[in-house]
Amino acid sequence: MSGPITHREELRAGERLARDLRHSLALILAGGVGSRLNVLVRQRAKPAVPFGGIYRLIDFTLSNLINSGLERVGILTQYLPYSLTDHIGDGRHWGLVGRTREVRILPPHQGASGSDWYLGTADAIYRNLGYIHRHDPEFVLLLSGDHVYHMDYAPMIDAHVRAGADVTIAVRRVPMEQASDFGTVHVDRDSYIVGFEEKPAVPTSNLISMGIYVFSARVLVERLMRWTSTGAAPDFGHHIFPRMLSGGDRMFAYEWSGYWEDVGTLRAYFDSHMDLVRAEGALDLSAWRIRTNLDESRVGDRPPAWIARGAEEDRVLVSRGCRLEGTVTESILSPGVVIERGAHVHRSILMHDVRIGAGAKLEHAILDKQVEVGHDARIGFSDDGGRINERFPTHLDGGLTVIGKGARVPERARIGTNVCVFPGSVLRTLGRPTVASGETVGEDSA
Numbered sequence: 001m002s003g004p005i006t007h008r009e010e011l012r013a014g015e016r017l018a019r020d021l022r023h024s025l026a027l028i029l030a031g032g033v034g035s036r037l038n039v040l041v042r043q044r045a046k047p048a049v050p051f052g053g054i055y056r057l058i059d060f061t062l063s064n065l066i067n068s069g070l071e072r073v074g075i076l077t078q079y080l081p082y083s084l085t086d087h088i089g090d091g092r093h094w095g096l097v098g099r100t101r102e103v104r105i106l107p108p109h110q111g112a113s114g115s116d117w118y119l120g121t122a123d124a125i126y127r128n129l130g131y132i133h134r135h136d137p138e139f140v141l142l143l144s145g146d147h148v149y150h151m152d153y154a155p156m157i158d159a160h161v162r163a164g165a166d167v168t169i170a171v172r173r174v175p176m177e178q179a180s181d182f183g184t185v186h187v188d189r190d191s192y193i194v195g196f197e198e199k200p201a202v203p204t205s206n207l208i209s210m211g212i213y214v215f216s217a218r219v220l221v222e223r224l225m226r227w228t229s230t231g232a233a234p235d236f237g238h239h240i241f242p243r244m245l246s247g248g249d250r251m252f253a254y255e256w257s258g259y260w261e262d263v264g265t266l267r268a269y270f271d272s273h274m275d276l277v278r279a280e281g282a283l284d285l286s287a288w289r290i291r292t293n294l295d296e297s298r299v300g301d302r303p304p305a306w307i308a309r310g311a312e313e314d315r316v317l318v319s320r321g322c323r324l325e326g327t328v329t330e331s332i333l334s335p336g337v338v339i340e341r342g343a344h345v346h347r348s349i350l351m352h353d354v355r356i357g358a359g360a361k362l363e364h365a366i367l368d369k370q371v372e373v374g375h376d377a378r379i380g381f382s383d384d385g386g387r388i389n390e391r392f393p394t395h396l397d398g399g400l401t402v403i404g405k406g407a408r409v410p411e412r413a414r415i416g417t418n419v420c421v422f423p424g425s426v427l428r429t430l431g432r433p434t435v436a437s438g439e440t441v442g443e444d445s446a
Contacts, residue, residue, distance in 0.1 A: 017158050021069045022100075024157060025137035025217070027128070028061055029121055030145035031078030031108070036265045038395045039404035040368060042423050045077065047145035048084040049269075050351050050369070052276055052285055053319040053334045054299055055292045056087055057263065058145040062094045062103070063290045068153040070141065071101040074131050076124050078108050078117060093293045106131060120234030126224040132217065140220050142213040142236075148272050149210075149260035150288040156254045157214055165252035166219040167244065169193065170212035172256055182208035183237050185253055193251040196242055207253065209237065210260060219249065259283055266395055266402060270366060273332050273349050277315040299335050308341070326356070340375070348380075357411065365401040368423065374411030379403075382417040387438035389418045396420060396438075404442070 030047040040049050047058035058075075065073055073096060077084060091103030106128050108118060118124040125132075125142065132140060139157060151170075160168035171185050184205045186195035197203065213236065223240060233239035245251055259282060263269040275283035294300050302321030307313065312327040321336040326343035336353035339345060343356045346363045350356070354367045357375035365380045373379065380401045389396035396402065396418040404423030409415065413427060415435045422442025427433060432441050 016161075017154060018069070020139060020157055020161060021154060022071075023138040024070055024072070024141055025132065025135045025139070026065050026070050026073045026141040026143060026153075027125060027132075028058070028073065028075045028143045028145045029124060030058060030075050030084060031081075031118060031124060032146070033079045036395055037263075037269060038266055038392060038402055038420060039422055040266075040269070040366070040402070041080075043080065043405060044083045045080045046264075048080075048087055049146075049263075050334060051148065051263070051269075052273070053317050053332055054294065055285070055290060056084075057148065058084065058087070059290055059292045060148055060150070060288075061143050061145050062088075062096070063288070064149070064151050064153060065143075066095050066291070067289055068151075070153060071096065071098075072135060072137075073103045074106050074128065075103065075145065076106045076118075076128060078124075081105070081107060087293050089293060093295075094291045104131070118234075119231070120238070121236045122224060122228045122240050123234040125220070126228040129221060129224065132221065137217045140215045140217050142215065144211045144262075146264065147211065147260060147262050148283070150258065150290075151212075151256065151260075153212075153214075156212070156256075159254050160214040160216075160252060163192075163252040164250060165192075165214075166216055166249040167241075168214040168252040168254050169241075170210040170256050171207045171253045172210055172260060173206050174208055176203060176206045179203035179206045179208060184208055187253045191253045191255065193245065193253050196237075196245065198237060207255070210256070211262070214254075223249075266366065266400055267398055270349065270400055274330065274347065276317055276332060277330050279315065302335055305333075311339075326358075334369075351405075364399050364417065365403065367403045368405040368407075370406045371403050371409070372407075373409045374413060376411055377409050377413040377415070379409065379413075379415045380417055381414075382437045386417045387436075389420055389438050389440060391440045392420055407442070 032046055049057050051057050085105055091097050096103040180203050184197045184203050185193055185207045186205050188194050227233035261272045263272050299320055305318045305322040308325040311324045314329045316328045317332045319335040322333045323338045325341040326339040328345045330347045331345050332349045334351045337350045338355045340358040342359040344361045348362050348365045350367050352369045355372045357373055359376040360373050361378050363380040399417045401419040403421040406424045407421050408426040410428040413433045416437030418438050419435050420440040425442030435441055
């Protein structure tokens with residue numbers, strides 16, 4: 001029986017892990033349309049969607065990387081990459097600038113037609129094999145740019161090496177009744193993967209894939225060249241992993257616990273924000289060392305938040321530049337939000353420079369940047385049974401109302417639940433001072 005690990009062995013293990021991190025390359029998949037986030041992604045890529053007042057979704061993955069000691073990052077973009085590219089800049093806000101540090105935007109290398117777009121996650125990596133070859137890593141870490149979580153990737157890379165794996169997949173346990181919403185993984189007693197099921201109707205495993213993968217670089221390149229180059233296997237979950245399993249590759253499951261949310265739907269996006277303001281503190285960004293580009297939104301140029309005498313707030317995240325004169329509960333106020341006297345905001349997300357007029361009432365709503373709500377308006381209240389949205393029945397069926405960037409809601413307007421208002425819509429001009437539950441208003445709403 002082996003004895004306890006010596007100090008010298010610990011030092012050697014630490015030195016080996018540090019070397020492995022230096023020889024690792026991270027690639028972030030940030031090109032998805034994210035259509036289930038509805039009007040929030042009409043004018044931006046999903047990873048660029050604001051979160052938690054001052055952040056964007058991709059900030060979590062980028063911060064996890066630099067906090068884990070990984071310093072070479074490629075970001076694969078595609079759909080509406082402009083705001084994402086502006087946000088990332090040269091990477092200095094995440095410490096990714098220097099002789100050995102890099103963050104590189106990798107747009108698709110194709111023409112303008114839709115058929116030239118990436119066909120799947122594996123196809124996206126295949127089309128950027130030149131970037132991988134240029135860095136010549138030993139390990140490639142593949143990540144999504146639209147998950148909210150805090151994770152140190154170094155132990156996962158260490159587990160990959162110790163397991164002698166060709167690929168390691170991060171997994172977590174969820175209640176069995178939720179497993180059908182994800183790709184599930186079956187493992188043996190040593191945590192090697194023995195089976196996959198993609199969103200099974202009747203799941204038999206509650207281990208789900210988190211969309212975080214560590215590949216031995218040689219294996220990744222060889223498998224993509226063999227299968228994806230022919231167009232037969234454009235996606236990792238649907239095609240590459242089942243073929244690797246049947247071909248005898250060593251596939252290891254790295255089980256991880258902790259807060260993690262795929263905010264791919266309006267409901268998940270809203271619920272994660274409510275986790276920020278819950279009393280039990282399920283989501284505590286202050287302890288996560290999340291970095292962001294504060295210059296982009298001029299957060300540093302804004303004055304401190306101002307709360308008037310007589311204003312009331314309870315479980316509210318308040319950002320710089322906010323002016324609060326009304327009542328706000330269980331809500332997130334991004335920089336520059338103004339809540340005028342007598343207004344009531346409950347369980348809502350208000351993005352940059354939203355203005356809520358005097359006496360207005362707002363509940364269970366998401367307002368994108370620069371939305372203006374006139375005095376005495378009512379948003380998110382239903383007298384008609386709360387019908388689900390007719391155009392987006394799978395997006396808006398739980399009572400949320402979402403209003404796109406720059407929309408204008410006139411004074412004394414009445415907007416029900418499960419309503420979608422498109423960006424830039426001026427309800428007075430459209431002749432819609434009243435919007436019943438389940439309706440969609442604005443551009444493309446026909």
